[in-house]
Amino acid sequence: MAQTARTVATMDDVAILAGVSRKTVSNVLSGYEHVSVKMRDRVMRAVDELHYEINVSARNLRVGRTRVLGLAVPELSQAYFAELADSVIRAAGARGYTVLIEQTISDSGNEVGAVAAMRKHSIDGLIYSPLALRANDVNQFDVEFPLVVLGEGIEGSRADHVTISNVAAMKAATTHVLSSGRRRVAVIGAQPEGPVATGASRLRGYADALADYGIAVDPALVMTAALWHRTDGVAAMDRLLASGVDFDAVVCFNDALALGAMRSLHRHGRGIPGDVAVVGFDDIEDAAYSTPSLTTVSPQRDEIALTAVSLLIERIEGRAENAAPQQIETSYALVVRESSTDIATL
Amino acid sequence: MAQTARTVATMDDVAILAGVSRKTVSNVLSGYEHVSVKMRDRVMRAVDELHYEINVSARNLRVGRTRVLGLAVPELSQAYFAELADSVIRAAGARGYTVLIEQTISDSGNEVGAVAAMRKHSIDGLIYSPLALRANDVNQFDVEFPLVVLGEGIEGSRADHVTISNVAAMKAATTHVLSSGRRRVAVIGAQPEGPVATGASRLRGYADALADYGIAVDPALVMTAALWHRTDGVAAMDRLLASGVDFDAVVCFNDALALGAMRSLHRHGRGIPGDVAVVGFDDIEDAAYSTPSLTTVSPQRDEIALTAVSLLIERIEGRAENAAPQQIETSYALVVRESSTDIATL
């Protein structure tokens, strides 16, 4: 019987052993306040003796809630999303919720709608971190349960949005390299298929920073990347180098792109930061350990996770039932490391 | 009402609309074979019309299963575990199961037992990937549901174990640097608090390789690391360099340690692979993109995940109820990259 599930005590068993009714046991366990100390002790003793654990399915069925939050991310193997998931799991755990992770890339249905249908009864709400949002993605958001989207709000969205200040953060990153005297600043990560929320904002932050220095955006320095994986960063930098255009810095829309770009630069014998300064975005763990270490924009992951989880739980537990959709901006910090400073930091 | 959960159709509603009994609907949906085509169509039309989705809690309560697998890993933010989780989620998904991830580090109870109690009714089985196992951890494994442990089996364990061939893999890695003529091979990752399964095996693989070359293990070259994070790799290499001992290669028990070690070497002006060859273990994504790229042992993550999920589901669905605990070794491959070859690969 080593691996066979044993029969497990039910609330009735506890009640019988304690010599009370089932409801009394339920009251004790759910912390109902008007229960005598004597009763509570008696019941708890029975609970301990039987190693009783509540049957979640039964409670869920009765209450209509599961205390499970969905988290939909493109794929966990991308460091940013893994670290985000880590934070979300902790934040949810602290509030007594567990997290079910969906990977939206290469799962059959890669839209919220699909997740929504599948999970209608198994999650109380969903935190959705899309790769990129387009204007007409709004209708995806019309789902059966509360939804918090990580990323900029889009016109007409009825979901809550939690996002870093993309324009300001990217502007700060770009200004950082400009302030060290560099003037030919390339950018990697623009979306090839037209503007989408996050990418568009980061591009604007880049342009704004240049504008402050009286520099016009040079289209030859704007590299697109369909996805934001390392390999796309390598490809983009390869193209940039092949084009022969002159540049002395590159700001990337995420760290994976930046690490890929550094890989390409290294292979082509360009010095970092001597020939080219590199800046990323996300502050994934690798950024601190790459060679050279990567200057990057650090979003406060824990803050994002906590905010998203709180918002979601408010909606779920009905305290914010009819409140208008919220759009919350979280803070960021520019972490300067070796890839953008000519003087070694250590 | 934007964010309020609406009332949702039940199986009874479908039955009424289709003009049949509830059980007939259930039969159609669960794929019972003796259902007329006419009936099936009629029911499915009603299902579509009402956008009916089955209530998982109710089904779980009735069948006593949840079709949810637990996955306990130390922390998702470590690339290896994130990539593993990715694979497990896909493998489980293909079998119609979903995955609930537990992080065992810094969650209140960091033992399987704790997970077990909490999740008794919410998961059908657990895949446990411990950081390190000691002999007396076996008693943790006496839980209410099927358990598959990722890592070497330990004496007396009644769980199934799925593991890479640690001795062989580490021996191959060590032999690789020896075969290129290096003779002073350091190792990072030995467990300071006495031997535990995985670390002990990898250390043995290292020693075996040296033995084949007639070299004795030099304790001065064996560096411990309490955890296997990048920062521990940095610390270990710092200590090694500070000790002044001579070495021309280092094999590490995982990639994070190796990347940390490379970071330290780089900072101290040692060339890789010129002065020191570096080899890791795990083949996380960063390994391919580090500078220089990292030679490492690649466990077949998908194979591990698939094997673990299959074993677990066999136990859950009762087809292997009383079979003896299994111990399955999965394959590995040595991926040679720049960090161990003097001739640049690209």
Add this chain to the structure above:
DNA sequence: AGTCAAATTTACATCGATGTAAATTTGGTG
């Protein structure tokens, strides 16, 4: 001691799907 309100416990229906076993329909045969 008698009353009444508050405190506490109890009985019972209910959440939604499924297994069992009985009831009914369908179809093939002689």
Add this chain to the structure above:
DNA sequence: CACCAAATTTACATCGATGTAAATTTGACT
């Protein structure tokens, strides 16, 4: 056309916990 077996559908109890409302106990106060 009657009859039996096979195919299909139906009724009903059940999984385990919780909310409602009624029943009972407790206790304060006159």
